[in-house]
Amino acid sequence: MFGKTIVFLALTLGHLSAAAHEHGHTGAEATYLGNEAIMVTEDGAKILFDPLFPNGFGIYQMVPSDMRSALMAGEAPYDNVDAIFVSHMHADHFEVGAVIAYLERHLETRLYAPQQAVELMKVETDPDSAIFDRVIGIGLERLDTPETYTLGDIQIDAVRIPHAGWPGRAEISNLVFRATLPDGTTVMHMGDADPNLVHFEPYEDHWNAKRTDTAFPPYWFFLGGDGPLILSQTLNAKTAVGVHVPMVVPADLIASGADYLSVPGETRAVSDAD
């Protein structure tokens, strides 16, 4: 009886992994670190979004200190990071000194960040530092054509979508990144995007050019404005998992039934075998 169960399990797992391969997905995974900090891993790649920030304002989840120390030290599972992405320069997303220190220590890692954030780094350290050879400052203006980048087998694009509260804070460059890993899995990180269709409609061709497996919107996209419509129809994303969730999870978010990440260390399978 016991032996039969083992054989059955082995056959089932074999079938599942074969099915995954047929669809070109081999199990990319997202790990939640805090606020909008996410690590996405796949066999050939590892990327981080908004991982180093100094302030949760007492509301948002900080990256736990043990996790942050391991990340800064490059200890597994935070070793060999291909790229760090910064959505915008607010203190719950970006810490100038920590990002500089990280790049000084991890020569294999590239940084993609708004030019505004890069300018802050150049005030904080020698602007001729060799780290800037691995820094891609993105100087997009609102309604500019998206930028695209290739990093090894990783395809990246960025578009500037205004920060929540628009037209307030319009001067803050908030970037929506889309990254396709070597196995074809595509993720989207939205920073603190404003949930208003007027920002997203001009980029219809951009969203439709590539199917996103999992988008990571700030949780307010599930709750108001055009957020639900943008997630379900505009972005061309199969699934959405909320981030930037307050430590005291809003009752209306729980009631919405939306999926979200709020506990450091939580994971989600990113690839979708359909």
Ligand SMILES: [Zn+2]
């Ligand atoms: Zn924020």
